[in-house]
Amino acid sequence: MFLDHPRGFAHPNRVAERLAMLATEPSVQPLRAWANALERDRGVTVPQFDPAEAGVDAKVLFVLEAPGPMTNAGNPLSGSGFISVDNDDETAAFVWRCRAAADLSDGALHWNIVPWYLGDASVKPNAAELAQGGADLREMLTLLPYLEVVVLCGAYARNGWRRHVAPYLTDSPVVLTTWHPSKRGVISQARKDEFAATVRQAAELVVDS
Numbered sequence: 001m002f003l004d005h006p007r008g009f010a011h012p013n014r015v016a017e018r019l020a021m022l023a024t025e026p027s028v029q030p031l032r033a034w035a036n037a038l039e040r041d042r043g044v045t046v047p048q049f050d051p052a053e054a055g056v057d058a059k060v061l062f063v064l065e066a067p068g069p070m071t072n073a074g075n076p077l078s079g080s081g082f083i084s085v086d087n088d089d090e091t092a093a094f095v096w097r098c099r100a101a102a103d104l105s106d107g108a109l110h111w112n113i114v115p116w117y118l119g120d121a122s123v124k125p126n127a128a129e130l131a132q133g134g135a136d137l138r139e140m141l142t143l144l145p146y147l148e149v150v151v152l153c154g155a156y157a158r159n160g161w162r163r164h165v166a167p168y169l170t171d172s173p174v175v176l177t178t179w180h181p182s183k184r185g186v187i188s189q190a191r192k193d194e195f196a197a198t199v200r201q202a203a204e205l206v207v208d209s
Helices: 011-023 026-042 088-103 127-141 155-164 189-208
Strands: 060-064 108-112 149-153 175-180
Touching: 011 149, 026 127, 060 155, 060 189, 088 189, 108 127, 127 155, 149 189, 175 189
Parallel strands: 060 108, 060 149, 149 175
Antiparallel strands: none
């Protein structure tokens, strides 16, 4: 479960608490080991899964584009090192508000079609990175036995899934598509409303299952 207000990781103590939780929360350990191996084997920076989320018990998976600057613990702006809606940026805060409004505080997990840090937010995945990220995501999905719904956020997540994940799945979860939750992605109120409606739909699907 995320914190009781958005942008909670603006407070260093909250990040320290989450780091301590990362070492002890059972549901995140298989994912943590997978992410650490990916980082070690590729020589890339892979942010951690948020241990306050559902971990391997997730029913809803949000897939975005690539880790943003505030997920990078090496960022001079004091990134958290987590893929989390508690991050101190407006994209995370918008998703936090949408999930809170949909009563989807539990049962969810966030990740990216390209799981390693590419650099500044203006750097977009290329075709090879999408292909590799899709293969990595297929591997990660085997660690989520209760997954029911995938929410693809933005064109890169949607295209990466369509080309490099969906063709290889024999038992696919329900797939929903929406805008990327960045300021540019939800630039209009209509897009904000569409994103929020998709989050509500995901919440309703797992409640009704």
